[in-house]
Amino acid sequence: MKRQKGNKWSNSRINTFQTCARQYKYKYIEKDNKEEFVSISIIVGSVYHSILEYMYKDYYLKGIIPFEDIQKIFEIEWDKKLTREKSKGREIVYHDEIKDDKIYKKYTFDCIKRYYDKFYVTGIETSFDSCKTEEIVEPEFEDEKGHILSFKGFIDRYDIQDNVLTIVDYKTSRQAPKDTYLDKALKQLYLYALGIIKDERFKSVKDINIKLIYPFPGVKIERKVKKKDLEEAKGFYVNLIDLIRKEKKWIQTPGYHCKSCGFQKICPEFKYKFKLKESLDELDIKDLTNLIDQLVVLKDKSKEINKQIDNIKSTIIKNKSKFMDGDSEGRFVIPGTETGSEAVVNIEKVPKIPDSQDSMREVMIKEIIDKGLWEEIATLNSVSVNPKLKKNQYSNKLMDILRMYIYEEEEVNRITMRKIKK
Numbered sequence: 001m002k003r004q005k006g007n008k009w010s011n012s013r014i015n016t017f018q019t020c021a022r023q024y025k026y027k028y029i030e031k032d033n034k035e036e037f038v039s040i041s042i043i044v045g046s047v048y049h050s051i052l053e054y055m056y057k058d059y060y061l062k063g064i065i066p067f068e069d070i071q072k073i074f075e076i077e078w079d080k081k082l083t084r085e086k087s088k089g090r091e092i093v094y095h096d097e098i099k100d101d102k103i104y105k106k107y108t109f110d111c112i113k114r115y116y117d118k119f120y121v122t123g124i125e126t127s128f129d130s131c132k133t134e135e136i137v138e139p140e141f142e143d144e145k146g147h148i149l150s151f152k153g154f155i156d157r158y159d160i161q162d163n164v165l166t167i168v169d170y171k172t173s174r175q176a177p178k179d180t181y182l183d184k185a186l187k188q189l190y191l192y193a194l195g196i197i198k199d200e201r202f203k204s205v206k207d208i209n210i211k212l213i214y215p216f217p218g219v220k221i222e223r224k225v226k227k228k229d230l231e232e233a234k235g236f237y238v239n240l241i242d243l244i245r246k247e248k249k250w251i252q253t254p255g256y257h258c259k260s261c262g263f264q265k266i267c268p269e270f271k272y273k274f275k276l277k278e279s280l281d282e283l284d285i286k287d288l289t290n291l292i293d294q295l296v297v298l299k300d301k302s303k304e305i306n307k308q309i310d311n312i313k314s315t316i317i318k319n320k321s322k323f324m325d326g327d328s329e330g331r332f333v334i335p336g337t338e339t340g341s342e343a344v345v346n347i348e349k350v351p352k353i354p355d356s357q358d359s360m361r362e363v364m365i366k367e368i369i370d371k372g373l374w375e376e377i378a379t380l381n382s383v384s385v386n387p388k389l390k391k392n393q394y395s396n397k398l399m400d401i402l403r404m405y406i407y408e409e410e411e412v413n414r415i416t417m418r419k420i421k422k
């Protein structure tokens with residue numbers, strides 16, 4: 001089944017916004033943009049769904065389809081989908097280093113075979129009174145201002161048994177998801193359940209279940225739909241649509257997902273790379289790219305220089321005993337020979353307050369806040385806290401708390417450069 005893009009909201013539309021606002025803009029606002037890349041996983045998913053649709057389409061007329069037939073249809077579908085994308089001028093993008101169609105074809109076939117063997121031919125996924133594939137659902141609900149939000153979605157399959165309707169979604173992932181990824185996958189099905197509830201045809205349905213099937217790891221995840229889940233799903237979509245409506249900047253959020261984004265050639269994150277590749281004499285860009293190379297060289301040099309500075313400073317500190325006359329804290333000045341400058345070295349012992357990696361920091365902050373003393377300290381930045389701590393400049397109450405948490409004094413050194421005064 002070919003799915004048309006419409007004006008209604010959809011789960012994939014909302015997902016796109018969550019992934020990258022810029023991609024959303026290219027796809028759903030500036031509708032003339034052409035997607036020039038397609039991920040191989042779209043082809044994998046599309047062929048897999050077509051074959052499962054074929055397995056169930058006329059289930060009551062044909063019963064279980066022999067695997068040889070499935071295999072033949074699979075071969076045809078794979079070639080058809082691959083050729084169609086190529087004929088649209090879309091470049092197929094692959095994951096990581098695996099760039100061979102055959103490997104993805106085999107994976108798709110494995111998913112189908114595993115589904116067939118584990119869920120289809122065994123009767124696990126055919127024990128229902130009736131089923132329907134590729135069903136359109138159109139959930140509708142109100143946002144906070146009372147405006148109707150209309151959605152459109154496609155259910156891979158729904159089954160009815162004993163007046164219980166199960167919404168089934170097929171997945172091709174290598175592993176079943178956990179936590180937030182699972183929540184995300186379930187949200188979509190709760191949205192579809194909202195569509196089922198409002199549809200007159202399903203008035204007699206007593207309960208709704210949702211089911212995700214991952215044939216590759218052989219996992220099924222099933223939930224009974226509760227009112228609370230539906231309300232949560234509504235809230236989730238209402239909030240996101242509100243965010244989309246308020247969005248003004250549409251800034252791109254690059255990440256792994258860019259690999260399969262069809263809009264890389266127009267996205268500012270990548271477009272100049274493509275421009276340069278396609279036309280090496282784009283002078284405006286070329287000049288800037290030369291500057292970028294210079295910047296890289298300078299940054300590398302500055303890293304090297306900073307390393308040398310750190311080495312010199314640490315050598316000075318290692319030799320501090322020659323200048324400190326046995327004191328553990330103090331200040332001394334070492335002149336340079338030819339530059340007319342000198343180094344001022346300060347060495348002091350400071351009490352150490354628990355840092356951000358230390359779990360006691362939170363406990364200490366809580367105690368300071370609970371005792372109403374946070375306004376007095378206001379920050380735990382060592383530059384402002386340490387001198388006051390050393391000089392006991394906080395109130396007694398605050399000092400008492402701080403003393404309970406601070407560690408042994410530790411040495412802090414600072415080396416600054418200045419011109420030698422004539």
Ligand code: SF4
Pocket residue numbers: 020021022023252253254255257258259261262263264267268269270
């Ligand atoms: S290429 Fe990446 S950053 Fe650019 S629009 Fe696509 S997903 Fe967003």
